[in-house]
Amino acid sequence: MAMVREVSQHAAETWNGGTEGDGENLNTAADVWYRIVKKDTTIEGYYSKDGETFNKIGQVDGAFLGDDFKIALAAGSNxxxxxxxxxxxxxxxxxxxxxxxxxxxxxxxxxxxxxxxxALNGKTLSVSAEGQSAGTELAVLWEKADSKDGPWTPADSLTGTTPAVGNSLAGKFIRAKVYQKKGSALSAPVTTAAVQTEAKHTVTINTPAESVKAGENATFTATASDENASIAWSVCDAFTGQATTAATINESTGVLSGVSSGLVLVTATTGSASASTLVKIEKEAYGLADGVTIAHRASADSSASGIVPGESGLSMAHWHFGLYQQQTPGHVVTFELPDGVDAEHFSIDVKANAPQGSGYWGASGLYLFKDADNYISVERKSRSNTSNEREVMALVREVNQSAAEYWDDGNVDTAPSMAHIDNVWYRLSRDGSTITAAYSTDGTTFKTISSNTDTSFLDGERTIALATATGNNDSHPVTTFSDLSITSNGETKAFALTRKVELAAPTSVSVTDDEESQTLHASANTDSANGSISYVW
Known part of the structure; x- marks a missing residue:
């Protein structure tokens, strides 16, 4: 225990026992009584552990306090x-x-x-009061009932003095119990008269279509309980509730236009009322044919949208970079020569449709492919910063990231340009150690670009690749590969790059109710390879 005398921020401590270390240790004392005794200008300090017997700590001169002083209680700690x-x-x-x-x-x-x-103004409630004390605030508890006579129950969704009324309270009677509050003190409540919210309107979609084919339209109509209400139509993805690319709808006429396969939610809204219906947009879906795999996907294609199987073929966007020498691969798909094809004696043709060209110093090609650094290819290569400005055919041979280009007519500067030629057929032939690259602009007459006999690094190789590339990511022209055929042993066979995808309905569908956590759980199985299950509640 100590007495402290402080004048103008200069303090002196008088300790019980004379020094700080000699005084009685009060660490275990739960209760201590303090006493100050003022005798004229002398002030004495005491303490007690029982409130009866007081021990003097010391005394100090208190003349500096004068007669104008206060008693204070304080607490502090480091x-x-x-x-x-x-x-x-x-x-x-x-x-x-x-x-x-x-x-x-x-x-x-x-x-x-x-x-x-x-009061109720639109969808916002408010309260006013008379007789509020200074320094207090209003606190409100809201109640609801189906009639103005009750019974009344708490309106949990309403809080504060100006809450918004949601659809769940449409047509209800609302009243408030109003208190005034200061700190923890709360007055008795005053209950207001009741106000009634606007009755809930309804809307019903009439005989909705369950499915619409992509490319076709369906007209939706709806009936509202308010005959004068206008109806607004909207469509969204049924699984996410977000915007959809599968369909569009005219907001005022309700005409739904199918665009691509998907499940959408069509909604009719009038005022606070809405109704929705599920609509399946049907379009034939395509995937990669069996045996065709994605060997490389351009790293910048974060949405994985650059390789698209379709009815007309396999579309591959040109993304940064490509296969040439030290470049990072862009989009590359591969497949193996079918059984029965002689890997040392064959010819393979593919149609490449590229109405937008090959991009900024880009390329597309057909490859006998060991890996991204070892191949021989026939390629359509852009020789300009602008796509479809000058595009030249070439045979490219690359071994361990060292590539050589053999140009059509032997000269890149004088070779014919494929710019603005939408369709070019690529041909790659192997006859023993000789691999030949050729191309055609009509699919019938082929022109040889070059042949290469230094091909031992590809002996026995059966992997074929299709690839696209470009020098930057400013634009992404698309090349669509189709009509692929392989000739070997005197026989020509078509080879499919894509296939129609048909999904079976899920099996073992079940829904369980967890009463303890008040949650629903759905489960189902799919027999489709690489298929996933999505749920709409």
Whole structure:
């Protein structure tokens, strides 16, 4: 224990026992009584552990206080966590024979408001009150009922003094219990008269279509309980609730246009009422044919949208970069020569449709492919910063990232340009150690570009690749490969790059209810390879 005398931020401590270390240790004392005795200008300090016997700490000169002083209680600590607390009570002041008890706290009571009312403006409630005390705030509990006579129950969705009324309270009677509040003190409530919210409107979609084919339209109509209400139509993805590319709808006429396969939610809305129906947009879906795999996908194609199987063939967008020498591969798909094809004696043709050209110094090609750094190919290569400005055919031979280009007519500068020629057929032939690249602009007459006999690094190789590339990511022209055929042993066979995908309905579908967590769980199985299950509740 200590007495502290501080004048203008200069303090002196007088310790019990004379020095800080010699005084009585009060660490285990739960209760301690403090006493200050003022005798003229002398101030004495005492303490007690039982409130009866007081021990003097010392005395100091208090003349600097004069007659204009106050009594203060304070607490402080260097501790940050946990923060200790001290509770003061039993304060008395003794002067002569007079002893006064000084209350440090008092019960805080507030009178009830004299009146209160609530109002509904559109969908927003508000309260007003009379008789509010200074320094208080209004606190409101909202109640709802089906009639103005009750019974009344709490309206949990309404909080504060100006809450918005949701659709769940449409047609309900609403009233407020209004309190005034200050700190923890709360007055008795005043209950307002009730107001009624607008009745809930309804809308019904009439005989909706369950499916619409891509490329076709269907007209939706709806009936609203408010005959004068206008109906607005919208469509979204049924699984995510977000915007969809599978269909569009005219907001006012309700004409739905199918675009691509998917499941959509068509919604009719009028005021606060809405109704929805599921519609399947049907379009034949295609995937990669059996045996055709994606060997490389351009890293910049984050949406994985650059390789698209379709009815007309396999479309491959040109993304940064390609297979040439040290470049990072762009889009590359591969497949093996079918059984029965002589890997040393064959010819393979493919049609490449590229109405937008090959991009910024881009390329597309047909490859006898060991890996991204070892191949021989026939390629349509852009020789310009602008797609479809000058595009030249070439045979490319690359071994361990070292490539050589053999140009049509032997000269890149004078070779015929394929710019603005939409369809070019690529041909790659092998006859023993000789691999020949050729091309055609009509699919019938082929022109040889070059042959290469230094091909031992590809002996026995049966992997064929199709690839696209471009020098930057400013634009992504698309090349669609189709009509692929392989000739070997005097026989020509078509080879499919894509196939129609047909999905069977899920099996073992079930829904369970977890009453403890109040959640529903759905499960199902699919027999489709690489298929996934999606749910619409």
């Amino acid at each position: 501790a940050v966590s946990p923060v200790p607390f001290v509770t003061y009570s039993g304060l008395t002041v003794t002067s002569g024979e007079t002893v006064k008890n000084i209350a440090l706290t008092q019960e805080n009571t507030l009178p009830a408001l004299t009146s209160a009312s609530c």
